Amino acid sequence: MFNELAIPQRTIMTPGPVEAHPAVLQAMTRRILGQFDPAFLTIMDEVKEMIKQPFGTTNKEAFAIDGTSRSGLEAALIALIEPGDKVLIPAYGRFAYLLGEICERARAEVRYLEKEWTAPFAPDAVIAEIDAFNPKIVAMVHGETANGQMQPLAEIGQYCRANNIFFVVDMVATYGGVPLAVDEWCVDIAIAGTQKCLSVPSGLALVTYNDRVEDVLDARYQKELGLSKTDRNERHIASNYLDLSQLQRYWNQERINHHTEATSMIYALHEGLRVLLQEGLSEVYHRHARNEGALIAGLKAMGLNLYGAADTKMPTVTPVFIPEGIDGEAVRNMLLDDFGVEIASSFGDLKGKIWRIGNMGYSSRKENILHVLAALEGALLYHQAPIQSGQAVPAALRFYQNNI
Amino acid sequence: MFNELAIPQRTIMTPGPVEAHPAVLQAMTRRILGQFDPAFLTIMDEVKEMIKQPFGTTNKEAFAIDGTSRSGLEAALIALIEPGDKVLIPAYGRFAYLLGEICERARAEVRYLEKEWTAPFAPDAVIAEIDAFNPKIVAMVHGETANGQMQPLAEIGQYCRANNIFFVVDMVATYGGVPLAVDEWCVDIAIAGTQKCLSVPSGLALVTYNDRVEDVLDARYQKELGLSKTDRNERHIASNYLDLSQLQRYWNQERINHHTEATSMIYALHEGLRVLLQEGLSEVYHRHARNEGALIAGLKAMGLNLYGAADTKMPTVTPVFIPEGIDGEAVRNMLLDDFGVEIASSFGDLKGKIWRIGNMGYSSRKENILHVLAALEGALLYHQAPIQSGQAVPAALRFYQNNI
Numbered sequence: 001m002f003n004e005l006a007i008p009q010r011t012i013m014t015p016g017p018v019e020a021h022p023a024v025l026q027a028m029t030r031r032i033l034g035q036f037d038p039a040f041l042t043i044m045d046e047v048k049e050m051i052k053q054p055f056g057t058t059n060k061e062a063f064a065i066d067g068t069s070r071s072g073l074e075a076a077l078i079a080l081i082e083p084g085d086k087v088l089i090p091a092y093g094r095f096a097y098l099l100g101e102i103c104e105r106a107r108a109e110v111r112y113l114e115k116e117w118t119a120p121f122a123p124d125a126v127i128a129e130i131d132a133f134n135p136k137i138v139a140m141v142h143g144e145t146a147n148g149q150m151q152p153l154a155e156i157g158q159y160c161r162a163n164n165i166f167f168v169v170d171m172v173a174t175y176g177g178v179p180l181a182v183d184e185w186c187v188d189i190a191i192a193g194t195q196k197c198l199s200v201p202s203g204l205a206l207v208t209y210n211d212r213v214e215d216v217l218d219a220r221y222q223k224e225l226g227l228s229k230t231d232r233n234e235r236h237i238a239s240n241y242l243d244l245s246q247l248q249r250y251w252n253q254e255r256i257n258h259h260t261e262a263t264s265m266i267y268a269l270h271e272g273l274r275v276l277l278q279e280g281l282s283e284v285y286h287r288h289a290r291n292e293g294a295l296i297a298g299l300k301a302m303g304l305n306l307y308g309a310a311d312t313k314m315p316t317v318t319p320v321f322i323p324e325g326i327d328g329e330a331v332r333n334m335l336l337d338d339f340g341v342e343i344a345s346s347f348g349d350l351k352g353k354i355w356r357i358g359n360m361g362y363s364s365r366k367e368n369i370l371h372v373l374a375a376l377e378g379a380l381l382y383h384q385a386p387i388q389s390g391q392a393v394p395a396a397l398r399f400y401q402n403n404i
Numbered sequence: 405m406f407n408e409l410a411i412p413q414r415t416i417m418t419p420g421p422v423e424a425h426p427a428v429l430q431a432m433t434r435r436i437l438g439q440f441d442p443a444f445l446t447i448m449d450e451v452k453e454m455i456k457q458p459f460g461t462t463n464k465e466a467f468a469i470d471g472t473s474r475s476g477l478e479a480a481l482i483a484l485i486e487p488g489d490k491v492l493i494p495a496y497g498r499f500a501y502l503l504g505e506i507c508e509r510a511r512a513e514v515r516y517l518e519k520e521w522t523a524p525f526a527p528d529a530v531i532a533e534i535d536a537f538n539p540k541i542v543a544m545v546h547g548e549t550a551n552g553q554m555q556p557l558a559e560i561g562q563y564c565r566a567n568n569i570f571f572v573v574d575m576v577a578t579y580g581g582v583p584l585a586v587d588e589w590c591v592d593i594a595i596a597g598t599q600k601c602l603s604v605p606s607g608l609a610l611v612t613y614n615d616r617v618e619d620v621l622d623a624r625y626q627k628e629l630g631l632s633k634t635d636r637n638e639r640h641i642a643s644n645y646l647d648l649s650q651l652q653r654y655w656n657q658e659r660i661n662h663h664t665e666a667t668s669m670i671y672a673l674h675e676g677l678r679v680l681l682q683e684g685l686s687e688v689y690h691r692h693a694r695n696e697g698a699l700i701a702g703l704k705a706m707g708l709n710l711y712g713a714a715d716t717k718m719p720t721v722t723p724v725f726i727p728e729g730i731d732g733e734a735v736r737n738m739l740l741d742d743f744g745v746e747i748a749s750s751f752g753d754l755k756g757k758i759w760r761i762g763n764m765g766y767s768s769r770k771e772n773i774l775h776v777l778a779a780l781e782g783a784l785l786y787h788q789a790p791i792q793s794g795q796a797v798p799a800a801l802r803f804y805q806n807n808i
Binding site: 001002004005006007008009010012014016017018019020023025026027028029030031032033034035037039043046049050066067068069070071074094095097098100101102104105106193195201202203224225226227229236237238239240241242257258259260261262263264265267268270271274277278336342347348 | 405406408409410411412413414416418420421422423424427429430431432433434435436437438439441442443447450453454470471472473474475478498499501502504505506508509510597599605606607628629630631633640641642643644645646661662663664665666667668669671672674675678681682740746751752
């Protein structure tokens with residue numbers, strides 16, 4: 001027999017999951033409501049409207065999928081892909097390959113446009129490849145958590161729109177932390193998660209899409225066999241669970257019986273969105289940018305070097321080189337075990353070369369920035385890294401004073 | 405701008421989602437842990453072990469999928485199905501067609517064996533169809549919430565095993581409320597949910613499978629492109645998100661980076677399982693059976709008639725005919741609006757003909773049974789239904805006294 005949960009205190013400075021907002025945690029203690037209880041349907045309707053705001057969209061459709069962020073990526077891609085469709089994946093980081101993996105499994109013809117991970121694409125490079133490959137879909141990551149770089153989207157989106165190509169964008173790591181403009185950037189489907197800048201636990205994916213996508217969904221909708229034995233559709237989406245054409249009809253007034261909505265997670269999402277919008281989106285983005293500035297000031301004062309291009313860096317993730325001769329995992333373990341501070345390692349070629357420090361949502365607080373700088377300095381000095389001591393925290397404090 | 409959540413008080417007597425256990429709701433207020441934090445991995449390991457017990461299995465593999473119950477059904481079926489594989493679906497209720505829908509979307513060749521919904525199959529009937537169709541997989545529902553009937557599984561399972569056929573069983577509506585014997589019944593993959601007898605919110609699916617399935621998963625495993633560019637596999641599972649071969653390697657010591665586990669839902673699951681096992685499985689099953697007996701005694705004393713065969717009825721769902729001339733939805737709405745009590749309608753041919761009263765998990769309490777009987781009597785009398793007044797609650801109370 002096991003004991004009651006024992007949860008140690010943590011300061012989470014990874015690119016997710018991050019600390020949940022107290023109002024979000026409190027919301028999950030509320031009693032269950034039936035999935036078609038009018039009181040619950042009202043909550044779903046409010047969630048739909050609130051989801052749209054950080055996306056920067058007036059799309060009719062926006063809702064949550066009961067799965068983690070990548071369930072939303074898969075739902076979005078398989079909604080559009082039919083076997084043999086051509087998808088272009090410009091890859092400047094690890095999560096582009098997740099998009100590609102999903103497309104390949106959906107039997108698309110996938111072409112990767114690859115480059116160094118230190119910076120995103122110049123829009124022209126993507127546009128040239130679009131001309132060469134003539135894809136049905138271009139799928140990109142807005143903010144790559146693996147390397148902390150962020151892709152400018154507007155030019156690519158406008159080119160896709162002009163050429164009747166679908167533009168699908170993973171905004172998981174930027175939603176709620178960075179200004180987004182889904183409509184202006186001509187993004188047809190955008191996907192986000194809850195466990196990053198929204199300060200909600202992992203477990204839901206957020207999606208919004210426009211009429212161009214809805215037309216495809218209408219053409220592919222197949223009413224489930226348990227509800228109708230006659231409404232068959234040759235072009236139906238391959239998954240039942242991740243079928244946006246059904247999910248939309250569950251979240252809308254039609255209210256088809258698809259799954260049983262994840263009650264407590266929807267409560268959490270409602271409160272996460274509500275406190276975000278109450279703080280004000282521009283205030284939220286300013287808070288993230290300010291905390292990023294202080295973190296960078298501290299890291300540089302310590303003598304550490306940042307990875308990647310500065311002008312395209314994500315405010316929400318700061319990749320930093322592990323000093324020569326230092327065992328990155330030993331330092332990470334000391335941070336966790338002795339300071340209760342969690343930072344992240346990375347993937348692929350960057351594994352063992354950089355750490356990634358998150359700055360997301362409720363974790364993006366001044367005291368957390370100061371705590372991670374002090375803890376990292378202490379752990380690095382303990383491991384005899386050649387850094388400047390006593391510089392990081394004052395530098396961050398000065399940054400805060402000079403940047404209100 | 406929207407207000408803080410307003411959740412009305414409800415007594416939920418539907419077949420799910422049901423009331424969450426207070427210890428479960430409390431667990432969700434706990435702070436977030438990183439997905440690879442050793443403290444969180446310990447919780448995952450404990451959850452794995454606890455999941456097995458209500459399933460009645462010593463399988464090595466048991467874990468949660470971050471999606472509602474049907475995500476587990478889809479994950480289980482697509483793990484085994486390759487295009488053209490033959491699947492037999494014996495259908496004695498609505499959710500068998502969900503299994504079929506999933507199989508059809510996975511490009512299986514599906515045959516349905518259909519019958520009246522009033523009782524499950526005689527095992528011989530299924531075995532005869534297995535001989536006629538020679539399927540690779542037989543997929544069945546253990547307890548059909550739509551009509552409240554429960555399928556005896558042992559003979560069918562043993563026949564499948566002897567003939568090297570995979571036996572996949574949906575135990576969503578019986579897990580934690582009815583004794584299960586996955587190993588003894590020769591079930592290769594069993595799937596359950598959280599929002600029914602486990603008294604945990606909706607949002608996770610539970611799955612367990614044996615070595616026969618694990619061999620298939622090993623043969624089909626494809627390491628994700630973001631983690632390896634060389635480990636490709638022609639037979640890979642069609643979905644990335646619902647790929648059991650990857651999920652297993654996330655839950656096991658290999659700890660591949662797949663999704664970000666749904667932290668708070670896993671806390672909730674841990675506590676839901678823990679309080680269930682602490683009460684004791686035989687005590688839990690007895691509680692459900694006793695509350696069912698009292699409910700039936702009350703409904704019959706009122707003069708209402710139950711739907712379906714009595715000897716194969718699920719203890720966790722009681723389908724009852726709507727009295728002649730009564731608008732079932734008007735009564736349901738009155739129960740919800742005026743009494744705060746929720747009962748369910750049904751699907752397909754049974755829509756408008758029966759109500760379904762749930763008796764699951766934390767909702768399966770004496771005070772809830774007495775409350776739903778009193779409320780239903782009041783609402784029916786208000787609607788001038790020809791029922792016995794003043795009989796239901798005393799009959800239930802007498803049943804409780806005579807059946808400790």
